[in-house]
Amino acid sequence: MKKAVALLSGGFDSLLAVRIMQKQGFEVVGLNVITPFCDTSSAALEAAEMLGIECRVLRTDDSYLELVRHPKYGYGKGVNPCLDCHLFMIHRAKELMEELGAEIVITGEVIGQRPMSQQRHHLEMLDYHSGISGRLVRPICGKLLPPTEAELIGIVDREQLYALSGRGRAPLHQLGEQLDVPKIKSAMAGCVLTEISFAPRVRDLIRHENEMTEMWEYEILRFGRHIRFDRETRIVVGRRESDCDFLSAKFRECCARRSDVMYWEPESFMGPSVMLIGRIDEETKRFALNVQVGYSKNAVPGNIVFHRYFQTEDWIEPFEPTEGFDHKQFRPM
Ligand code: SF4
Structure with a gap:
């Protein structure tokens, strides 16, 4: 069976991304990363249970602090180094992908959803620096991005990816209903670095x-x-x-x-x-x-x-x- 590693925050978009790839026949393993400023592990573990997947939880080490002190791509409205942080998490997912012999890493990113880290050029930059360019798949908005190597060689079916973008939640929820994505009960605590x-x-x-x-x-x-x-x-x-x-x-x-x-x-x-x-x-x-x-x-x-x-x-x-x-x-x- 084809394997994927999913960055799983426990938020709705990350569940949606997992479900899309499950529909394509992937066995998905979730990875949740705990930072000193954001711990969504309980939500991620709950989500994993609902989706019927394994979820690994990883606590960041001192190297994470270095990107908070000196972010290469700057801060958002607080002291949130979101692009550096995303890249950090993608690198951890890459390590798990190699350990498990998985084919791809997936994320719940949506073009245009977050001004600091989810503009088209951000997603392209993350892909370029990920070390797994071509194997990083965004199932929710993948059809709006150039085809990845995983699509070109037939591991991923581009026709079964989606083309959602922007900040609106309604299309995501509609897709969730269509794909039978479980509803999340508890509100997730966010990352305090974003708080001014x-x-x-x-x-x-x-x-x-x-x-x-x-x-x-x-x-x-x-x-x-x-x-x-x-x-x-x-x-x-x-x-x-x-x-x-x-x-x-x-x-x-x-x-x-x-x-x-x-x-x-x-x-x-x-x-x-x-x-x-x-x-x-x-x-x-x-x-x-x-x-x-x-x-x-x-x-x-x-x-x-x-x-x-x-x-x-x-x-x-x-x-x-x-x-x-x-x-x-x-x-x-
Ligand atoms: S909001 Fe916090 S946890 Fe999320 S990407 Fe930004 S810095 Fe990282």
């Missing part, structure tokens, strides 16, 4: 990076409030319980050997946990503790105790807030 309000956090971290900076520091940018204290030091204050859970997990997983990172939770009141990264001394700890108390409605002066996690050592520490400290002066990024 998220960009300052990424730019700040890039500007202040040093040789100690690691992938997890980019991963935590999606969680909590991030406040810079000085060139070396920043704090992260949880906003929701899920932020605190994520920070705690990352601290335990990644910071065992980092003497420049501290994490603690309140013990005597309900409030957010805090991560302090950079210069750790009395001044920065006091600042972080004051901000943390400022964000806690239930902290009563005279009775404030923190549960501190420092590397493997856990202990309890009382604290008296600085009089007149106003945490609102320090706006999160």
